[in-house]
Amino acid sequence: MLLCNGNLxxxxxxxxxxxxxxxxxxxxxxGVKEDLNDLEGYMRDLSLFxxxxxxxxxxxxxxxxxxxxxxxxxxxxxxxxxxEPLEGIFFEKELLKKTIIxxxxxxxxxxxxxxxxxxxxxxxxxxxxxxxxKDDKGSLIGCFVALTDIxxxxxxxxxxxKEVEDRTGELQNSRRALMNILExxxxxxxxxxxxxxxxxxxxxxxxxxxxxxDFEKKVSLANPQAEKFFNIASKDVVGKNIFDxxxxxxxxxxxxxxxKEDKVFRRELVLxxxxxxxxxxxxMILGSIALGTLIILHDITREKTIEAMKTExxxxxxxxxxxxxxxxxxSLQMFLEGDMGEINEGQKDLIGxxxxxxxxxxxxINDLLDVTRIEEGKYLFKPTLSDxxxxxxxxxxxxxxEAKRKNIKVVFKKPGDKFPKILIDVEKMRLVIQxxxxxxxxxxxxxxxxxxxxxxxxxxxxxxxxDTGVGIPKDQQGRIFSKFFRGSNVIRMExxxxxxxxxxxxxxxxxxxxxxxxxxEEKKGTAFYFTIPVKKExxxxxxxx
Amino acid sequence: xxxxNNSNNKILLIEDEEIMLDLLQRxxxxxxxDISVARNGEEGLDMMKEFIPDLVLLxxxxxxxxGYEVMEEMSRDESLNKIPIIIISNSGQPVEIDRAQKLGxxxxxxxxxxxxxxxxxxxxxxxxx
Numbered sequence: 001m002l003l004c005n006g007n008l009x010x011x012x013x014x015x016x017x018x019x020x021x022x023x024x025x026x027x028x029x030x031g032v033k034e035d036l037n038d039l040e041g042y043m044r045d046l047s048l049f050x051x052x053x054x055x056x057x058x059x060x061x062x063x064x065x066x067x068x069x070x071x072x073x074x075x076x077x078x079x080x081x082x083x084e085p086l087e088g089i090f091f092e093k094e095l096l097k098k099t100i101i102x103x104x105x106x107x108x109x110x111x112x113x114x115x116x117x118x119x120x121x122x123x124x125x126x127x128x129x130x131x132x133x134k135d136d137k138g139s140l141i142g143c144f145v146a147l148t149d150i151x152x153x154x155x156x157x158x159x160x161x162k163e164v165e166d167r168t169g170e171l172q173n174s175r176r177a178l179m180n181i182l183e184x185x186x187x188x189x190x191x192x193x194x195x196x197x198x199x200x201x202x203x204x205x206x207x208x209x210x211x212x213x214d215f216e217k218k219v220s221l222a223n224p225q226a227e228k229f230f231n232i233a234s235k236d237v238v239g240k241n242i243f244d245x246x247x248x249x250x251x252x253x254x255x256x257x258x259x260k261e262d263k264v265f266r267r268e269l270v271l272x273x274x275x276x277x278x279x280x281x282x283x284m285i286l287g288s289i290a291l292g293t294l295i296i297l298h299d300i301t302r303e304k305t306i307e308a309m310k311t312e313x314x315x316x317x318x319x320x321x322x323x324x325x326x327x328x329x330x331s332l333q334m335f336l337e338g339d340m341g342e343i344n345e346g347q348k349d350l351i352g353x354x355x356x357x358x359x360x361x362x363x364x365i366n367d368l369l370d371v372t373r374i375e376e377g378k379y380l381f382k383p384t385l386s387d388x389x390x391x392x393x394x395x396x397x398x399x400x401x402e403a404k405r406k407n408i409k410v411v412f413k414k415p416g417d418k419f420p421k422i423l424i425d426v427e428k429m430r431l432v433i434q435x436x437x438x439x440x441x442x443x444x445x446x447x448x449x450x451x452x453x454x455x456x457x458x459x460x461x462x463x464x465x466x467d468t469g470v471g472i473p474k475d476q477q478g479r480i481f482s483k484f485f486r487g488s489n490v491i492r493m494e495x496x497x498x499x500x501x502x503x504x505x506x507x508x509x510x511x512x513x514x515x516x517x518x519x520x521e522e523k524k525g526t527a528f529y530f531t532i533p534v535k536k537e538x539x540x541x542x543x544x545x
Numbered sequence: 546x547x548x549x550n551n552s553n554n555k556i557l558l559i560e561d562e563e564i565m566l567d568l569l570q571r572x573x574x575x576x577x578x579d580i581s582v583a584r585n586g587e588e589g590l591d592m593m594k595e596f597i598p599d600l601v602l603l604x605x606x607x608x609x610x611x612g613y614e615v616m617e618e619m620s621r622d623e624s625l626n627k628i629p630i631i632i633i634s635n636s637g638q639p640v641e642i643d644r645a646q647k648l649g650x651x652x653x654x655x656x657x658x659x660x661x662x663x664x665x666x667x668x669x670x671x672x673x674x
Contacts, residue, residue, distance in 0.1 A: 319606075322635040326656030327564040333660040334568060339575060362657045373638070382639065 053126075053147040056133070059140045061086050061100040073126075073147060075119035086145060091115035091123060099130060103143055107132040113150060125154045209277070209297030215290050217241050229277055229297055230254070254279065258295075268300070276304045311372045318369045325365065328358045367500040370431075371483060374507045381425030381511060385535065388422050388429070388461065389414040389454060395433040396452065399441060408444050410437075412452040419456055423538045428508045435501030436465050436528050443490050443526075444469035459537050460514070466527035472520040480518065481506045489522065505530075513538050554672045555579045557598035559589035559615065560633070561607040565656065569602065569633075572661040573668070586610025590618055593625055600671050602664075603650075605634040605641070616648035629671040633664065 047054065053070035055063050063082050071077060074089055081089070087096035092114050099109045111128040118124060127148040133141050203210055209226030213219060218241050222234045230250040237245060242258065245251050250271065257267055257279055264281040271277060278298040284291040332355040334340055336348060343351065396412050403410045440450045448468040455462040472480060472487050479485045484499040509516040509530045520526035532538070556578045560566045566582055573580050581598065583589035587609040589601070601619075605612035612632060619625040629651045634641070637655035645653055652667050659667075 319635050322657050323562055323565070326635065327562065327568070329657060330565070330568045330661050333662070334572065337662060339572060339661070366657070 053149075055081075055086070055145045055147075056142055057086050057100070057145055058142045059104075061097065064142060070147065073118070073124065073149060074116065080119075089117055091117055096128075099128075100143065103130055103132045104140055113154070116147065125150050207299070209295075209299075211242075211295040211297070212284075213242055213293040213295070215292050217243060217293070219245075220292065226295075226297055229271060229275070229299070254295075257281075258293075262293075264295075268304075274301060275299070276301050307375065311375045314368060314372045318365045318372070321365050322362070325358060325362050329355070329362065332358065364498050367498045367504065370504050371500055374504070381428050381508070383423040383425055383512075383538070385421045386424050386426050386429075387419075388424065388463075388532070389419060391424070391426055391429055392433055392452060392454070392463075395430055395437055399434075399437055403441050403450070406441060406444075407446040408441055409449045410441075410452070411449065415454050415456070419454065420461065420534050422461060422532050423535050424512060424532065425508075429512075432505040432508050432530070433463075433465075435505045439501060440465060440467040440469060440526070443467070448525075457531070458534070460531040460533045462529060462531050464527060464529050466525060468525045471522035471524055471526055472518075473522055477518075477520060481516075553579075554599045555581065555596065556600045556602060556668070556672075557581050557583065557589060557592060558602045559583045559586060559607070559612075560602070560604045561585055562604070565604075565633075568661060569664065572665060576665055576668075578668070578672075586612065586615040589615055593619070597624060598628060600668060601628055601630045602668070603630050603632055605632060605636065605645075613644065613648065616645065616650065620649050631664075631667055631671065 047067040050067060051069055053067065053073040055066040055070050058064050063084055063086055066074075066076075066078055066081060070081075074081065076089075086100065087093040090096045095111070095114065099111060103109055109130045113125050114128050115123045116126045127150050129146045129148075131144045131146075133143060135141050203221070203223045206223060206225060209229045210221065210223045211219060211226050212221040218239055219237045220239075222232065222237055224234075226232075227234055230248070232248060232250065237248070237251075242251075243255060246255055253269055253271075257264055257269065258281060262281075262283065264279055267279045269277050269279050276299075278300045279295065280298070281293055281295045284294050332351050335343060335351050336355060392412060393414055396410055400410065437450070437452075444450060444467045450465065450467045452463075452465045455464075470487075470489050473489055476485075476487055481502055483503045485502070486499040506516050509532070512532050514530050514532040516528065516530040518526060518528045556573055558566065558569055558573070558580055560569065560582070561584050566584070570580050570582060581592060581596070583592050585607045589603070590610065593601075601615075603612045603615060610618075612634070616630060619628065619630070626649060630645075630649055632645050632650050632653045633656055634653065635656055637653060637658070642650075642653045651671055654664060654667060
């Protein structure tokens with residue numbers, strides 16, 4: 001019994017212990033349940049709060065759960081998406097499948113960028129991270145999937161990339177432009193050098209002599225032709241002031257020319273009996289900066305020789321023509337004077353006309369000879385102190401009849417006794433007045449008028465002859481002082497005329513140190529003017545020669 | 546035409562141009578002068594060895610001896626250097642006239658600028674009756 005009692009007690013103790021353990025277990029279970037609920041609530045709250053879109057999928061890739069952020073990102077409600085395959089909402093479906101499959105081994109996977117297709121069919125670039133969920137035995141029970149919207153990042157990245165690309169492009173463009181500029185600069189440098197070499201070659205091989213002076217009149221260049229002309233070596237003159245080179249005999253005459261005038265135009269310089277050059281000098285100006293002086297030396301020996309030959313030929317021909325013309329003149333004169341017997345009126349008239357024609361021929365030959373003498377430098381003149389008014393009067397009187405015949409009034413008021421006498425070659429000056437007056441009579445229509453006047457300007461006298469004639473065509477006025485020039489309008493009205501009168505007149509006035517010019521308007525008239533310096537001024541003028 | 550009486554005056558005409566020679570000879574003969582002609586300077590100087598003319602009418606450019614040479618030789622010869630000379634030439638530049646005057650020429654006529662009557666007037670001036 002005792003045993004029984006003892007056993008029962010033992011049993012009772014055991015049962016009591018078991019009851020206690022059961023209660024304990026129950027309590028523990030309850031605790032665990034509460035803990036789980038807390039955990040679940042915690043997880044739910046966390047899931048709700050978490051901005052990261054998260055879902056869980058089972059090993060087959062079917063969405064099991066999503067959080068709020070996932071709903072917001074995809075636009076799907078939990079009920080709409082749970083049970084759907086995860087790859088269904090991605091553009092890269094195959095890639096998703098492969099990645100999910102790989103999770104069995106890899107445990108984690110990360111896709112930097114995949115395109116999520118939202119419920120509204122919008123594509124959002126997302127980064128996708130997958131982590132495997134395993135049970136205690138290590139078997140895969142599912143995956144956590146987290147999605148990060150990278151659209152802003154992508155936009156930023158793309159913006160940056162674009163900017164980098166743009167900047168790179170700009171830099172490349174700048175580099176290219178810089179390279180182009182460098183190439184252009186190099187090209188320009190090469191061209192400039194080529195041009196410089198070319199210019200130097202031209203200067204060196206130029207048939208004209210060139211001397212360049214800087215703004216201080218120092219010789220900066222003398223080309224080989226200039227060296228040859230003046231028998232100098234460039235190295236001996238370069239860097240020296242031209243006016244300090246008077247010790248070089250061949251340069252003396254050139255220096256004299258340059259001293260007198262800054263600008264020289266075609267001045268002849270005889271360097272040797274077989275060498276005549278023409279000197280022209282002009283300022284070299286770049287913008288408003290004076291760089292110096294360029295002296296051009298042109299060999300005109302050949303031209304002078306040809307000119308001399310031509311002049312000689314004309315002179316000789318004219319002389320040869322004078323003999324038969326004189327013979328004709330004398331013969332006709334003797335007929336007219338009855339030295340060869342009586343002639344009737346008709347014969348006399350005809351012979352008289354032949355005589356006049358011959359006289360015109362003689363006048364032409366005389367003009368030609370005068371021209372050749374001017375060109376030969378043999379047109380000598382003897383100045384005497386003369387009353388110019390009387391010279392004009394003489395010529396006017398000798399043309400009175402001719403003017404009267406043409407019904408042209410010639411007006412000349414001789415100046416008083418106080419008018420200064422001037423140094424002139426009377427014979428040559430008569431020729432000038434005669435040429436100008438004859439032209440005026442020839443080219444003024446009947447009823448017209450010719451006025452001649454003289455004015456005293458103290459240092460010079462001014463002669464003026466104006467007519468109411470046909471005038472000189474404007475386009476031909478530049479050639480009026482040229483040899484053989486005749487206006488197209490006057491050729492039509494008067495076929496005769498050598499075109500030498502005005503040329504000769506200009507040369508005579510020039511030789512007297514005067515100036516000649518004209519004003520003319522077609523159909524209205526022409527006025528010729530010339531000045532002659534008074535005695536003192538003329539003597540100064542002569543000293544220059 | 547009646548011949549004038551100038552026969553006491555002998556004129557030597559030295560001219561190579563036949564027609565001028567002919568015309569002058571006619572004109573001077575009409576005036577009654579005693580004319581001798583030479584066709585170049587050398588011939589003229591030779592003739593002056595035969596007779597002394599009262600006046601020489603002399604061309605400048607001629608074959609053999611020209612007018613200047615004739616004048617130079619005449620100026621060196623005392624029997625000839627007083628004879629008045631009138632130049633009749635195709636030219637008439639001051640420098641030429643000066644030269645001729647220095648060699649004793651009294652006058653210079655440019656053929657184309659004068660006529661025979663004017664030549665006679667110049668001759669008369671040198672050979673007054």
